[in-house]
Amino acid sequence: MISIGKSSMAYKNYSWKIYDEGDPKITGKLDSTNFDKNEGHEMLYIIKKLTEIWKLEDRYSIRKIETMIYKSLPEGKKEQEEVKNWVRDNWDYY
Secondary structure, three states: OOOOOHHHOOOOOOEOOOOOOOOOOOOOOOOOOEOOOOEHHHHHHHHHHHHHHOOOOOHHHHHHHHHHHHHHOOOOOOEHHHHHHHHHHHHHHO
16 A cells, blocks of 8 residues: 655645544544545545545555645535545546
């Protein structure tokens, strides 16, 4: 499995908040928890979860997920599950 970390992110202007251990924004399964695409830990978490769920192991797919969310995620998509569904539904268009 490819390592995904802060240094491998394509965009460098994320905020990096401190989260409590077990915070649903960065742990567990993707659900109705709010998602902030400008927060680095949340972006890393969702990228890792999507690559795990869809068994994606190449750097191109990892970068594609980040770019799709960072540049094109519609403003109304605020929950983790909505983001997952949007990426899945729009994958072929990016």
